[in-house]
Amino acid sequence: MQRFQIFWHNLQQDLKIFLYFIILFSAFRLAFLGIFHTYLASCPWQDIFLCLWYGFRLSLKTAGMIALIGFAFTTLPQLVLMKWPSEPIRKVWGVAAVLVFTIAFFARIPYFEIFNSGFNIMLINGAHDDWGAIVDTAVNEYGLLWRLPLAILTAGVLAWLLFKLLKIKTRPAQIAGRKKLWIAVARVVIVLPIFFVFVRFGGAFDFAHSINWESAERLKSAFLNENILDDGQAFYRVYQIYKEQKKLTNVNISPEEIRKDIAILGGNPQAATIEEAFKRQVSVPKLAQQPDNVIVILGESNALWPMLPKYQAMGLADEALRMANSGNSCQTSLMLAHGTGTMPAVNGFVTGLAEAGLTEETVPESYKTKYGTGIGQIMKDAGYTTVFWYGGMPSWRNIKNYVLAQNFDECYCASDFHYEGGNAWGCPDKTLFSRVYEYIDSHPNQKTFHIILTTSNHPPYTIDVAAEGFDKNKVLQNLPDDISSDKETINELGHIWYADMAMGSFVRQTEKLKPDTLFVITGDHAERFTFSKDVNDKTLSAIPCIIYGQGVQKNWLPENATGCAMQIAPTLAEIIGKPGMQYSSILPGLFINDKPVFNHRFYAWDDKIFDLNSKTPDDIKDRADVAKKITAWRVVKGNKIE
DSSP states (O other): OHHHHHHHHHHHHHHHHHHHHHHHHHHHHHHHHHHTGGGGTTOOHHHHHHHHHHHHHHHHHHHHHHHHHHIIIIIHHHHHOTTOOHHHHHHHHHHHHHHHHHHHHHHHHHHHHHHSSSSOTHHHHGGGSOHHHHHHHHHHTTOHHHHHHHHHHHHHHHHHHHHHHHHSOOOOOOOOSHHHHHHHHHHHHHHHHHHHHHHHTTSSSSGGGOOOTTTOOOSSOHHHHHHHSOHHHHHHHHHHHHHHHHHHHHOOOOHHHHHHHHHHTTOOTTOSBHHHHTEEEOSSOSSSSOOSEEEEEEETTOOSGGGSTTTGGGOTTHHHHHHHHSTTEEEOSEEEOSSSSHHHHHHHHHHOOOOOSOOGGGOGGGGTSOOTTSHHHHHHHTTOEEEEEESSOTTGGGHHHHHHHTTOSEEEOGGGSOOSOOBTTBSOHHHHHHHHHHHHHHOTTOOEEEEEEOOSSSSSOOSOTTTTTOOHHHHHHTOOTTSOOSHHHHHHHHHHHHHHHHHHHHHHHHHHHSTTOEEEEEESOOTTOOSSSSOOHHHHHEEOEEEESTTOOGGGSOTTOEEEGGGHHHHHHHHHOOTTOEEEOSSOOGGGOOSOEEOSSEEEETTEEEEOSTTSOHHHHHHHHHHHHHHHIIIIIOSBOO
16 A cells, blocks of 8 residues: 555656646747747748647657656656655756756757757767867857856756645545555556557557657748757657668668669669769760869858849849859759768768768778769869868868878868968868969969868858958848848858858959869858748758859750759769760769759759658659668778679
């Protein structure tokens, strides 16, 4: 009898924990809506209500897990050991959970400002970044020094409220006699599993009516959809995506299976190596004569959206638009970035492989063998010296050693330059471009391929853009209604302008010095669009791809051409390669773009972007999946198929 009374008391305490965190997550959700209330302007109140309702249901699972862990370490042990210190353990666990989720909530605010998303796979990608620069950005741009103490102080208040709740007296079980005891036990045995199922399925009793992080995106508003997820569910999303990516590293597939996968992508399944399987040949180059310099400008956060009609009047991408509108250019209507983040973009160019979350720059194999599908190999075979330029530090992701191991003859980083200004990530773009120009000027008789990776359009935004000529009044006069006019936003827009201006000035100078120079203007990623509300996927995620230079023709690409970053290398091969030149590429170039293209999370066709999910047509999903498997095989097992 006494044992059951203790159990009944503990069960009520666990229920208090459960209810407390349900309320806490709902309060955080409301607070988040309040902080980003400007995003709600176009949201009907019904959708706001549904966001709160769906979020409440989803948080049943998170709160249930917190309560279940407490139940496992307090209530259950005391069933066996009546002197078990269940209450102190419960308080410690409760405080720990409050602290973690409060700090997570405070961290979510600047995270959303950067990525327009709750916690996502960038948490994993960022683990390999320069932590010094990350901390500097967090301190100077996102207020770490005041956010963290405020989060801890808030957690202290919330923990105090939890203690008050736990002190409320529980109701003893009304049991008189052994028969009523067994009835009470039976009720607990029946009710607890039912309650568990109800919580497990987010306020439902079966999977068909459940809600989870994968099915939570039920509203038109991307902002509201993200707010449905509490931080626990967002972290679980990160874990699940990471787990799926890690599966690929096992590469538990046979040579026979990989040959079938090669065939799905149009390769030769009988080839002895991955690179032989995707061997292609230049028949008639687009340019009759090779340019002396071929330059890919991989702009930090260089998104397509400033070039779209709605935003053009602000003048943030005038230089890119000048080139795009030139008679000596062609462009895609949109391009999918290689991945979410800078290093996936670098890996895409260096390896020529799909984004599979493998962080190739950390894999020992990447320093032992060369990826024949990478752009370095392709351009060396075309007769070019290959040079990689990075506006940041060589130690970031070991980038200098990595690219030098992968078919780049030279690599120059910010530490090789003398400069003033810049930020935690490196030197100003103008400094970087001036060094590239000096190199071209000092190597007049050398055929050179350059990749230029910039850094200035990255927080913390510390360039004095006004001193560089940024006209904020022009921006303010042409600012769309859905973009804020606050100082921070205008400064960030100023950095987009600065990056475009620096790039454009370099292009103008270089084409005067070397008129035959071929340029490709693109970006590493685009997911830092945080200005407008509820934008479509094209605005949020598309990057530009402008091919510009003497001899380039508009009709090379149709107006609605879509592409992905993996296609830039084979496209260059088809433009400047000599007749009969062979090269290896997983995907064909943009000139043979007869199928939807894809990256790690989207597919694109006919000027539209779609999510890769369960609704994706099987043939597209299969191509995206096998590209990742082939990548995993090549990175982990090597080039040979055996």
